[in-house]
Amino acid sequence: MADFGRVREAFPATKHVTYLDLANKNILPQPVIDEIGRFVQDAGSTGGDKDGWKRVVEETRAEVAGLIGAGPDEIAFVKNTSEGLNAAARGLGLEQGDVVVLNDLEHPNNVYPWLALARHGVEVRWVRSRDGRIPLEDLERQIAEGARVVAISHVTSASGFRTDLAALGRACRQHGARLVVDAIQSAGVVPVDVGAAGVDLLACGAHKGLLGVHGVGVLYCRRELIPSMTPVYAARDSMSAAAAAALEVRFAPDARRFEIGNPNYLGIHALRAGVRFVREIGAGAIESRVLALSGLVLDGLRARGIASATPSVASERAGIVSARVADPEAAVRRLAARGIVVSVKGGALRVTPHVYNTEDEIERLLALLPAAA
Numbered sequence: 001m002a003d004f005g006r007v008r009e010a011f012p013a014t015k016h017v018t019y020l021d022l023a024n025k026n027i028l029p030q031p032v033i034d035e036i037g038r039f040v041q042d043a044g045s046t047g048g049d050k051d052g053w054k055r056v057v058e059e060t061r062a063e064v065a066g067l068i069g070a071g072p073d074e075i076a077f078v079k080n081t082s083e084g085l086n087a088a089a090r091g092l093g094l095e096q097g098d099v100v101v102l103n104d105l106e107h108p109n110n111v112y113p114w115l116a117l118a119r120h121g122v123e124v125r126w127v128r129s130r131d132g133r134i135p136l137e138d139l140e141r142q143i144a145e146g147a148r149v150v151a152i153s154h155v156t157s158a159s160g161f162r163t164d165l166a167a168l169g170r171a172c173r174q175h176g177a178r179l180v181v182d183a184i185q186s187a188g189v190v191p192v193d194v195g196a197a198g199v200d201l202l203a204c205g206a207h208k209g210l211l212g213v214h215g216v217g218v219l220y221c222r223r224e225l226i227p228s229m230t231p232v233y234a235a236r237d238s239m240s241a242a243a244a245a246a247l248e249v250r251f252a253p254d255a256r257r258f259e260i261g262n263p264n265y266l267g268i269h270a271l272r273a274g275v276r277f278v279r280e281i282g283a284g285a286i287e288s289r290v291l292a293l294s295g296l297v298l299d300g301l302r303a304r305g306i307a308s309a310t311p312s313v314a315s316e317r318a319g320i321v322s323a324r325v326a327d328p329e330a331a332v333r334r335l336a337a338r339g340i341v342v343s344v345k346g347g348a349l350r351v352t353p354h355v356y357n358t359e360d361e362i363e364r365l366l367a368l369l370p371a372a373a
């Protein structure tokens with residue numbers, strides 16, 4: 001059982017604010033702050049050790065792989081979730097008449113990469129959400145009817161609905177569809193196991209549950225799929241070693257085929273520290289704590305007659321809780337004035353507790369909430 005008091009102490013921002021906005025961006029733990037400081041100090045005083053930075057890139061690759069049940073050869077570093085999803089969408093080689101299934105709870109960054117394939121004749125079909133949930137049976141119907149790809153958030157950004165990836169992965173495998181996952185609202189918050197869930201591709205930025213910074217993200221690509229994936233970009237680092245030496249175009253046999261040029265070394269250093277911190281606490285322990293806190297928020301909303309699009313069943317949610325309060329924009333401003341950070345999403349107040357929050361903070365938030373919408 002993790003000591004969540006000590007975990008909280010590792011986040012300096014908790015001394016100044018009640019931070020309930022992980023779904024927007026994180027607050028950094030001290031090991032990540034220290035890592036960034038060391039990198040900058042080093043680069044400033046000596047120019048830094050680029051070979052050492054490259055070793056850190058490989059260590060980070062292994063850490064991220066370990067967190068999501070992948071192999072290091074299946075991980076590429078990208079700029080953010082959007083770049084990873086675009087690499088997935090473009091790389092799959094979809095053609096005229098191929099169907100991609102989306103749903104109306106997706107973040108736009110998991111919609112545009114697929115809509116933009118229209119000029120190649122790719123058709124997007126929409127599954128409609130019901131009560132903040134994406135009905136599995138509706139996705140399964142599309143898959144059975146021959147969809148080539150399902151692109152979906154593990155946890156949706158507004159209602160916080162958590163999809164049963166294992167069940168969806170089974171349906172995709174049965175019918176030969178590809179499962180592409182936007183994991184930015186789940187990685188580091190609830191366990192993600194790409195192998196167990198049968199995920200083909202997964203993209204995730206570093207600036208939320210992975211406790212890193214903006215401008216770096218990861219793309220997971222299932223090993224067996226890599227040879228058939230065509231990268232959009234090409235540079236020396238995306239080639240196999242022999243090809244790079246001969247100036248020939250032969251993409252690397254592993255996920256590094258998606259990488260080009262110098263990466264965000266600073267961001268990757270931060271990510272290594274962030275993912276190590278997450279793994280030290282343990283994804284399962286984080287999930288239990290987050291579910292307990294988001295459950296408290298939901299109970300409090302119910303007691304105050306405030307509706308929520310977030311499922312009450314624990315297996316169908318993570319940290320995000322949506323609250324239908326009157327004038328949510330004004331509520332965010334009023335709460336900010338009291339040192340409580342939340343945001344607005346989908347026309348509702350969005351509250352996202354994480355491991356560093358306490359029951360007292362949730363009580364304080366609930367006491368200051370405006371009336372139901």
Ligand SMILES: Cc1ncc(COP(=O)(O)O)c(C=O)c1O
Nearest residue numbers: 080081082107109153157184205
């Ligand atoms: C589900 C989801 N996808 C993607 C993003 C962001 O995409 P990117 O990492 O490309 O900025 C967010 C929020 O920032 C999100 O909630």
